[in-house]
Amino acid sequence: MLFSKLYKPNYLKTFTNLRTITTTKCLKVEHAEIRIPVPWGHVSGQWWGSKEQRPILAVAGWKDNIGTFLPLIEEVSKHVGIVCIEVSGLGLSTPFPPGFFYNFDAALTIVHHVLDHFKWDKVSFMGHSLGSGTAFMYAALYPELVDFIVGIDMLVPMPTSRENFCKVRRTSLDSFLAWDKAIARGERKLYTYEEAQEEVTKNTFNSIPREFTAHLLQRELVRSDSHPGRYYFRMDPRHNVKAVTYPPEQILEMAEQVRCPILNIKGTEFPFIEGETMYYKVCEILKKNNVPLQIENVQGSHHVHLTNTDDCVPIVKDFIRKYDSEERFSEIPNADVRKFYNFC
Known part of the structure; x- marks a missing residue:
């Protein structure tokens, strides 16, 4: 069912070119530049690995692009397909028209456009910074649509006290x-x-x-x-301009709505971007509601997935393997890609 959904005409028009990456282990990961149409232009990104099933949606961070995500994605996509996107005005994505503000709400709108374009009935998130906070907010607004979140550094959007x-x-x-x-x-x-x-x-x-x-x-x-x-x-x-922040009460209410498993990887050299107090309050709510929550500390800073990819990869792979309810994860690296493209 999902396979037939992916191969609608708008899906085929998404791809602009295909490339093959050969790794040191002689495993080839096919990936394509993609453009997803939106009312103000397009959202750019890349599709890595298998296209036989719904991929993981990776969302790059604030003032970032998918380049910093690619070392991690190249390794993980040997086992499961990944679509990585850049929010508008970053990387190769079309900027917003004059007068429009970039914030978390805008990022949520972009995610919804992506899901509508590919006709996905669920979404598995991998996000860094703004992308991770966006995934959490989306899981709060649409808990029935999100099956898991791999979040790097940020867990929730940054709070602002009522006084400030x-x-x-x-x-x-x-x-x-x-x-x-x-x-x-x-x-x-x-x-x-x-x-x-x-x-x-x-x-x-x-x-x-x-x-x-x-x-x-x-x-x-x-x-x-x-x-x-x-x-x-x-x-x-x-x-x-800093992405719009939210009162602590709103963030805690978001946490009450989330139901999907969450992996949060924190760099040991970077302070809690959402504030240590808020971070642990959210964790308490998730645990109270029996939300599977895995917290991992990895040596590094805000871009720990780039500077210490080797330590992040096995953590991410094990989490996806555990919570991949649709059996998309291939234990044999690149097996699905070899089958689909028939180039091995």
């Missing part, structure tokens, strides 16, 4: 309006490649060290036509 709520919202709105005007003036700062690497490391508080920046920059930098050897960042600068 208006101040934070005002600051976000002022910042957004300033960036919106800068875009209208066509302002873009130019960098050499080395300067761009330094910018990424600085802006991520060294979460993406210089030696890992190429993963992000491969889908981020655009060569300047007028200044040889210079580049500008593709990211819509309105993403510099």
Whole structure:
């Protein structure tokens, strides 16, 4: 049933090109660039691995693109199909029109467009940062549609106390309006490649060290036509505005609605992005409601899935294997891909 749903015309039109990645273990993982139509343009991403069954939906983080997700996805997709997307204004996805705000609600809308496009009746999430928080919110709004969440670093959206709520919202709105005007003036700062690497490391508080920046920059930098050897960042600068936060009471109410198993991988070198108190309050609610919750601490920072992929892979694989109710997980690496593409 799911196979027939995937092969509707809109599914076939999603793919733009196919590539084969050969790993050091001589296992080939077929992947394709995809474009999912949305009212304002398209959402970009890649489909990795098997297309015989509904894949896992991976959502990249705030001010990020799928490049930082790919080392993890390449390994996990040897066992189960994965679609990784970039929210609007990041990577190769179409930015929002002028005047529109990027926030968690916008990310939820994008997820819904993806599900509608592929005609999926369920969704399995893998998310990092904003993507992980979005998955949690989606599971709270549509608990019957989410079968599990693999969340890296962030568990829930960042809270803002009742006392600071208006101040934070005002600051976000002022910042957004300033960036919106800068875009209208066509302002873009130019960098050499080395300067761009330094910018990424600085802006991520060294979460993406210089030696890992190429993963992000491969889908981020655009060569300047007028200044040889210079580049500008593709990211819509309105993403510099912090994603809208929520009062603690709303986040706790979200936690009451979630029913699916959750894996949360935390980097040991990064503080609780949602606040330590909020994090453990949410965990208590999930445990009270008998929600399977697995918390793993892995050496690393906010981008631990990029800088310490080897330690994250077995944790993610074991979790998916355990909670994959549709038997999509192949114990033999790449078995489904070899069968489907018949290239082995």
